[in-house]
Structure formats: structure tokens, C-alpha cells
Amino acid sequence: MSHLLVEGPPGSGRTELLRALAASLAVGARPDDLGLLLVDGAGGMRGEGLAALTELPHVTEHLVASDPVRMRAFAQAxxxxxxxxxxxxxxxSFAQWHEAHRDREEGGEHGEQQQGGAPLSATRTLRLRPGGQRPAQDVRRAPSPLPRLAVLVDDLDALVAPALGSPGRPAAGSVMRALEAIARDGERLGVHLLAASGAHDRTASTELAxxxxxxxxxxxxxxxxxxxxPTPGRGRLVGPDGATPFQAGRVTGRIPRTATRRPTVAPLEWERMGDPPARRPLRELGNGPTDLALLASAMDRAxxxxxxxPVAPLSPVHP
Structure with missing residues (x-):
């Protein structure tokens, strides 16, 4: 997993893309294997920001850059x-350490099974089962000793060059130094940075950029x-192998609670991706839950x- 920098002018869908990325990461990992740390760099001055993501069970921290005391505590932690x-x-590296840790665990289990030909539990007592019958797979397991962390930062440019009079301005430098350390060393340590910026000229000199x-x-x-x-969120993913066009999904728009027609599936060409959907008669619009809320509820139950x-929060101050 690599770091990611999202760039785009106001209204291009930067925040919604970060929300969609967070939802995708959460779907692909258990909350004890992945922790999401959220940072709203503008201190709540540019809308709701990443607050909607706090419903995900993977989220362990949500820092709004408006309280210098909490910002410094977050950076220190x-x-x-x-x-x-x-x-x-x-x-x-993070992957090598986990592979070695897994090999040690498997080696220990294999050694236990060699004693008496029957598997032993952690309490060194026999686990009896009828011969030839395979036990049901137990999806419960001990928490990961070193979970992966993903730090999502909205409005990175507001942390690099905070506005005059911004309440978080005195501590913005502390947070930026911590984020710069992640950009420099985080990939090897299993800590990844996904940041969005609306002003390329402000963030061009950062370690991440x-x-x-x-x-x-x-x-x-x-x-x-x-x-x-097209709806916001259309752009290009630029990497070592070139540029790939994409259309980001919207996960925080409210869905209709009732409709006169059932959902349908139809083929859609790439050229039409992002175009407004065909109008359909609806009784109610925009009063249902968001896709993100439904997803978060399902993941919490799972x-x-x-x-x-969930992964324990890093900073001591956690509302």
C-alpha cells in the first residue's frame, strides 16, 4: 500500500474521494487489522469534512485542526x-515482520500438534473431537500485534499554510512534522498517508508531494x-505506469427511502461514467440513510x- 496525494480545485470532489477510499479500505480489512486516523486540516471551516467516516468501526481518531492542545497531543502520539x-x-519491513511473526506462530502450533498426535490449546489441554471430523473454522482470533494504520488528511494545504486567525495555526507545524515523518518512513512501518489538497503551490514542497x-x-x-x-470526482490516477482515468463514487449522498420502481442494472460505457442518471419517478428524495451509514452499520455488526x-486510539485525548 502506497501513500496517495489527491489534488483538485474546490468542488472537484476531493473530500468525497477520501471518504470513498476510507470505505474501500474498511471493507477490505477487519477493524483489529486496520486503524483509520482522520485529520480535517481546515479545522471545520470548509464544511463537514471527514466527520461522516467516524461511523466506521475502523476509525480510532478524528482530529479537527482547531484545538492546538489536542493537535499537539495527536502529533506527539x-x-x-x-x-x-x-x-x-x-x-x-512491515510485511516482512508479519511474515516472520506468522511463521513463528505456525511453527509453534505445529510443535504442539506433534505432542501426542492431538492439537493442544493455549492452556495446554487436549481439544477432543471425533476422529476424522474437521472442526468448524473459528473466525475469532487474537488481535493483530501490529495493525496497519491509514492516516487520511483533508485540506492538507490548510495545515501547510494555515490562514491568519485560524484557531489551529499555533499547532499546525507540529501536525505537519508528524505527517512528514509518515511520508518519509511510514510505508516501511505500516503507516500510510492519504491526503487531499486544494492548492498545489502550497503543498509542492512537502515530503509527500x-x-x-x-x-x-x-x-x-x-x-x-x-x-x-459529469458529477464531481472525475480525474486521473497518475503513477509509475502512467495515468488511468477514473470516476469516484459518492458514498455520503442520501438515498431515497421509497421509490416507485425497483433498482435496475444496465450496461454503461466508460464515456458515460459520471453522467447524471436517467430521471425516475420517486415519492421521496434524499431522506434515507447514506450508503456510508449502511455500510458502517453492516461492518460494525460483522x-x-x-x-x-477496533485498534486503540493513539492520543490520550479522544472525545
Missing amino acids: LGAELKRRAELLGPL RTVRLRAVLDAPPTAPAPED ARSVAAA
Whole structure:
């Protein structure tokens, strides 16, 4: 997993793309294997930001850059976590350490099974079962000793150059130093940075902008939007192998609670991706839950069913 920098002007869909990325990451990992740390760099001055993501069971921190005390505590805790991981991993990368850890666990289990020909539990007692019958797979397991962390930052440019009078301005430098450390050393330590910026000139000199291998460049919205214009979130993913066009999904729009027609599936060419859907008669519009809320609820139930406890928060101040 690489770092990612999202760039685009206001109205291009930067925040919604970060929300969709967070939802995708959460779907692909248990909450005890992945922790999401959210940072709203503009301090809540540019809308709701990433607050909607706090419903995901993977979210352990949500920092709104408006409280200097909490911002410094967050930066200090993040720096301490990077140092702890560096000492724990030593010369190994995150993936190499987990592979070695898994090999040690499998070797220990194999050694236990060699004693008496029957598997032993952690309490060294026999687990009896009828011969030839395979036990049902138990999806409950111990939490990961070193979970992966993803830090999602909206309005990175507001942290690099905070506005005069911004309440978080005194501590913005502390947060940026912690984020720069992630951009420099985080990939090896299993800590990844996904940041969005609306002002390329402000963030061009940051460690992330200089070294990032994946960059999502969003198209500017039309000055006079028309019904046939594409929805925000269209752009190009630029990487070592070239540029790939994409259309980001919208996960926080409210869905109709009732409709006169059932959902349908129809083929759609790439050229029409992002075009407004065909109008359909609806009784109610926009009063239902969001797709993100439904997804978060389902993942929370799934996590509870396997006793997957979320990753503990890093900073001591956590509302």
C-alpha cells in the first residue's frame, strides 16, 4: 500500500474521494487489522469534512485542526507510534515482520500438534473431537500485534499554510512534522498517508508531494453546471505506469427511502461514467440513510460477530 496525494480545485470532489477510499479500505480489512486516523486540516471551516467516516468501526481518531492542545497531543502520539514501530521492526519491513511473526506462530502450533498426535490449546489441554471430523473454522482470533494504520488528511494545504486567525495555526507545524515523518518512513512501518489538497503551490514542497508515487488529479468543476455535466470526482490516477482515468463514487449522498420502481442494472460505457442518471419517478428524495451509514452499520455488526475490537486510539485525548 502506497501513500496517495489527491489534488483538485474546490468542488472537484476531493473530500468525497477520501471518504470513498476510507470505505474501500474498511471493507477490505477487519477493524483489529486496520486503524483509520482522520485529520480535517481546515479545522471545520470548509464544511463537514471527514466527520461522516467516524461511523466506521475502523476509525480510532478524528482530529479537527482547531484545538492546538489536542493537535499537539495527536502529533506527539503519532510520532511516538512511529518510533515504537521502528524499534519493533528493526531492519524488517512491515510485511516482512508479519511474515516472520506468522511463521513463528505456525511453527509453534505445529510443535504442539506433534505432542501426542492431538492439537493442544493455549492452556495446554487436549481439544477432543471425533476422529476424522474437521472442526468448524473459528473466525475469532487474537488481535493483530501490529495493525496497519491509514492516516487520511483533508485540506492538507490548510495545515501547510494555515490562514491568519485560524484557531489551529499555533499547532499546525507540529501536525505537519508528524505527517512528514509518515511520508518519509511510514510505508516501511505500516503507516500510510492519504491526503487531499486544494492548492498545489502550497503543498509542492512537502515530503509527500516530492516522494509520492500515486497521485489522484481531479478535474475542475464547470463554472456553470448543467444537468448533462459529469458529477464531481472525475480525474486521473497518475503513477509509475502512467495515468488511468477514473470516476469516484459518492458514498455520503442520501438515498431515497421509497421509490416507485425497483433498482435496475444496465450496461454503461466508460464515456458515460459520471453522467447524471436517467430521471425516475420517486415519492421521496434524499431522506434515507447514506450508503456510508449502511455500510458502517453492516461492518460494525460483522466486527461484533467475530469479536474484532477496533485498534486503540493513539492520543490520550479522544472525545
